[in-house]
Structure formats: C-alpha cells, structure tokens
Amino acid sequence: MTRLIDLTATLDPDNRTKLPPHLAAAAGVVAPAIEYMHPAEAKGRDEFCRYLGCRHEDMPYGEGWGAEMLSDMSSHCGTHVDAPLHSGSASGGAPARTITDIGLEELFRPGLVLDVRPWARPALEITVEMLESAMQAAGRRVQPGDAVLIRTGQERYTLSDPEFFLQPGMSRASTLHLTQLGATILGTDAVGWDLPFGVMARRFKEGGDPTVLWDGHKAIVEREAFIVQQLTNLGALPASGFMVGFFPIKLARCSAAPARVVAFVD
Template structure:
C-alpha cells in the first residue's frame, strides 16, 4: 500500500490569527530541568553532569488551539445543544472511531471562487466523476485553499459549503466532511457581507450550525489533496487525538492507497 500525507503542520513560524507558541528545552536544558524536578518532587539528588554527555531528554511545550493545523471538529464545537439523541452534543473523545477510517471521495472544486459552494456545484462534480458518496464515505473538498497556507489570505480567501450543500452530503449518509480550507464554511467576511445584504440568518455559518441538529464531523485544514490518485480508490485515516471534553482534536490525516 502507499500512504499519502493529507495533513498541514502545526508550525509556530506560520502566520495564525491565534499564534502558536513553541518552546523547546534542549537535551542539556532537559537534564537541568530533570535534576530540579527529581530533587523537588521525589527528594532524589541527580546532578545534570552525572548524566551521559550531561544531557537528558528534550521537551517541547506548545500553546495552541485544537483548531490549529489539520483537525477534526466534534459536534460539541457547533453549539451547546443537539437536536438529536439525548440533546447533548458529543465531544471529540466520544466520537465513534469507525467514522475515521473509511473509503474516501475527493471532489475537485478548485474552480470555486472565494465564497460559497452550493449543492448544484456538488451535483455537477458527482456527474463528472460518475458517482455519489456512499454512506460513511469520507468526502474531501479540494478547493485549492492550501496555496495560501501560512499567510493571512489562508483565512480570508477560500470557498466553503452553503447549507443545502451540507444537507446533500448528510442525506447521502456522509458523516465526515473534510476540506483543505481554514473552514468548511465560507470566509467570515463573505458570510457577514451576505447577511448584511439579505438579513437572512441562514447564511451565518450554516455548515457548523447544521451540526446542532445533524450529527457529523468536519476535518479542516487538510493538505496535499492534489496527490490523491483520483476521485476514489483510497481510504482515509483521520483519527482525532483523544482530548477529553474538547470540541476538536488534531489529526494526522493520511490517505491509504492499496496497490
């Protein structure tokens, strides 16, 4: 089999609205830190220079949101109530694992301008590739947004789904929808402009708000979708990190191509 990395990095050098802070303790600094920790918490005296090469282990400390890099949004991210089940949306650590290792279907939407992608555009793509998603397929939207990764444009110039497009995929049995863009919804500026022009509240982040009444997950900030072998013929593995009580979890998303 062949593996294709579909993940964007957590990288403190890239521009983010919520900057990533990455502090690195070198192996020498780790030795000093370990010596102090052993003395303070366990009463054990071990000098840094007693360790091989005067080093212990490096240590990385990061400050970031669970929506940095490639990540999976849980239903609890969309709101505090659910119009299904017991009325309480599930956190990321409670989602069924079998949603996150499934056949994939990538849709080429690279011609979409900044703004919204409607159900009619998805239907045209289904017709072009000659198939529709099967229940529980993981649908990936290749919008081309990755070209702006690491810059402010990545957060303002991309295309996202409107409400009918999300409903179409959910009606087909899809439970995980992925995108190479910052959000499955259209950019903030585009959404607000359409709302001010129409007064229609249904244009306000519909892809996320629909998740309050229909349980599903989003994978945002994917990458490398152009490397996939075709619209199908691969599986997607995108297990989220098990962050207890969280509305999202980071994922190392990978396509598995059986050869």
C-alpha cells in the same frame, strides 16, 4: 501494497507570526506556542538534572533530554476534527456528541475526493451544482458512510497569502446535500468549512438574516456529521478507492481535537 499519504498540516509555531494583525488573537488555531528544550542545551540539561537529582557533569554523554512545552493551543488547532458539539448542543435531534464520544470505527471511512476547483471562486459559495459536477467528474456518487474531501485548491496558499483567508465555502444547502446522500465525514483543504467570517458578517449586516451566519456548520445541528478542516495533500489522492483515518487526540468532553489524518491507498 498500501501507500500511506499524510493529509495533515504541520503545527509549526513559526506560522503564528504570519497571521495578519487583525487575526493575531487566533494564533492558537494555527499552531501552539512551543518552548523547546534541546538535550544539549541549557533547558534540556537543567530539566534532566532537576528531575534526577544530578549535576551537569553527571549526565550520560554530557546531555540531558529533549522536551517541549506546548501552550496557547485551541482544540481546533491545525488539521482537526470537529465533533457535533462544535455546531450546537444538539445534532440530529439528540444531544451533540463530543470528540471522545466518537468511536474509532466512525473515523476510518472510505474516501471520496470532490475536486471543485474548476467552478469554485474565492469567498463565494460552493453550490450543490458544483458538488454534483465534481461527483460526475470523479465517476462516483457519495455513498452512505463516506468521508467526502472537498478539494478547493486552497492548500496552494500559505498564511502569508491574503487568499488563504478567502476560501470558497460550504453553505447549509451544500452541506446538507452531502449528509443526505450519506456522508458522515466532511473534509476540506480550506482554513474553514464555511465562507470567510467577514463575508458572512457582511451578508448578515446587509440583509439582517441570521441564517447566513455559519450556516455550513449549523447544518450539522440538523443532520450529524464530523467536519475536518485544514487538510493538505489532497492532490496526491485518487478520486476514490481508498480509506482515510481521522485520528483526533482524546480530549475529554471537547468539541474538537487536532488529528493525524492519513489516507490508505492501494
């Protein structure tokens, strides 16, 4: 019997208020703003009557309908799949694909969890050596076509915790190590794939080297893969022997889309 394990974070507009003030402008990445219309309340009743040309007293069971209006929502909201276009206009020597260029068969892949928690540290790089140690612990190496899910432990934090934004991050070298082994989907339980923005900005300011800026994502320019961020519930998975479906909304010509990510575990 197959168990379905949801790896998707809930898009709750209440989370927008938990962002620190300096990140308030990024609220659309956390969750959409949602206007709720309940069938028993005025907005749901008024909408029903407006569309159907009736009065409140005419409504069946005395109620309208439930509906919601979503706004201020990024294509990179919550658990989402990055298309190659997010990293640059080219990927692997070809024009970068958008989210609607990716076939469903490319988004249903064998999963491999690499648990780097014993070695990874806040706001520091996840190294190739850490990935190799995690593969050894998992008892399986990355194989061509794998979806590699990096378990950093960040899912234990909420938006109210400062540690949420101090994730261990992947670098160009560690990202390319996985794609060169054949991984086509790269997932993480952290808010971002790379080191925190502040850490990258400081490294650039100190050394003047632009290659330190967003180098994990920029590695996709060299070798195509799809990055998935803000996964949850990785602790419910075995290290391997399961399939994962990453099913993004079909947003035409976009660089990413929110997705429902589900593991299929026998």
